[in-house]
Amino acid sequence: MTVPTIEIAHKEPQETDRVSPLTKIEHPLIEQHLCTVRDQSTRSSEFRAAIGRLAMLVGVYATEDLLTRPCKVQTPITEADCHELAVRVGLVPILRAGLGMVEPLQQLLPDAAVWHLGLYRNEETAEPVGYYDKLPQRGAPNVALVLDPMLATGGSVDLVIRRLIRWGVEEIRILSVIAAQVGIDRVLRDFPQVKIYVAVVDPHLNDQSFIVPGLGDAGDRIFDTPQGA
Ligand SMILES: O=P(O)(O)OC[C@H]1O[C@H](OP(=O)(O)OP(=O)(O)O)[C@H](O)[C@@H]1O
Numbered sequence: 510m511t512v513p514t515i516e517i518a519h520k521e522p523q524e525t526d527r528v529s530p531l532t533k534i535e536h537p538l539i540e541q542h543l544c545t546v547r548d549q550s551t552r553s554s555e556f557r558a559a560i561g562r563l564a565m566l567v568g569v570y571a572t573e574d575l576l577t578r579p580c581k582v583q584t585p586i587t588e589a590d591c592h593e594l595a596v597r598v599g600l601v602p603i604l605r606a607g608l609g610m611v612e613p614l615q616q617l618l619p620d621a622a623v624w625h626l627g628l629y630r631n632e633e634t635a636e637p638v639g640y641y642d643k644l645p646q647r648g649a650p651n652v653a654l655v656l657d658p659m660l661a662t663g664g665s666v667d668l669v670i671r672r673l674i675r676w677g678v679e680e681i682r683i684l685s686v687i688a689a690q691v692g693i694d695r696v697l698r699d700f701p702q703v704k705i706y707v708a709v710v711d712p713h714l715n716d717q718s719f720i721v722p723g724l725g726d727a728g729d730r731i732f733d734t735p736q737g738a
């Protein structure tokens with residue numbers, strides 16, 4: 510009997526990829542972990558772990574078409590034809606909540622440098638305020654994976670994209686857990702070349718610019734600080 514083979518193909522970059530800059534990942538594990546992070550009774554340690562699992566699932570899809578090149582690897586038996594990454598990937602967590610996505614992405618990309626950018630939203634205006642930026646003059650990665658579980662108005666990500674373009678990053682990918690449609694529209698209107706990968710798109714924002722239904726304040730729930738800390 511011949512056993513059927515299901516091939517999970519490595520996806521080469523396609524011109525048509527540009528047509529759809531938003532990837533919303535459909536996966537039963539994503540659905541399961543979203544229940545955990547949305548639930549207000551989930552305690553901080555479980556919340557953090559679930560954000561990590563969601564980040565890893567989003568990360569797998571956000572890296573599926575990274576450029577590779579052929580290489581030879583000597584196994585204990587013989588030489589094997591392999592492929593290695595042909596691009597330098599940098600992780601760019603937006604402080605604080607983005608820190609909750611770093612470790613799972615490092616599991617996938619152990620050689621990626623981590624470049625921190627610190628922003629918080631002004632509580633009255635919801636405008637982002639920068640407070641940490643130590644990017645050097647040179648040495649921008651080819652591909653930056655911007656990590657932030659929440660994309661609400663899109664203001665924070667907008668600011669980060671501008672900074673990364675100024676730094677010289679060639680390709681920018683945004684990885685989020687929950688994104689509001691209005692924020693996605695804003696980012697893709699301002700930067701149509703950017704790709705966004707999310708676990709779920711929520712319909713709207715409330716009058717404090719929080720995502721509805723969302724999960725509350727991701728940073729506070731990851732770090733177990735009082736809401737609004
Ligand atoms: O799309 P936006 O409207 O800009 O909102 C999203 C931003 O808001 C949150 O950060 P917050 O200001 O709560 O800071 P924190 O991560 O330190 O909690 C979130 O982690 C994003 O960075």
Ligand SMILES: O=c1cc[nH]c(=O)[nH]1
Binds near residue numbers: 720721
């Ligand atoms: O809903 C939201 C919006 C911004 N930041 C969060 O952490 N949650």
Ligand SMILES: [Mg+2]
Binds near residue numbers: 726
């Ligand atoms: Mg916060």
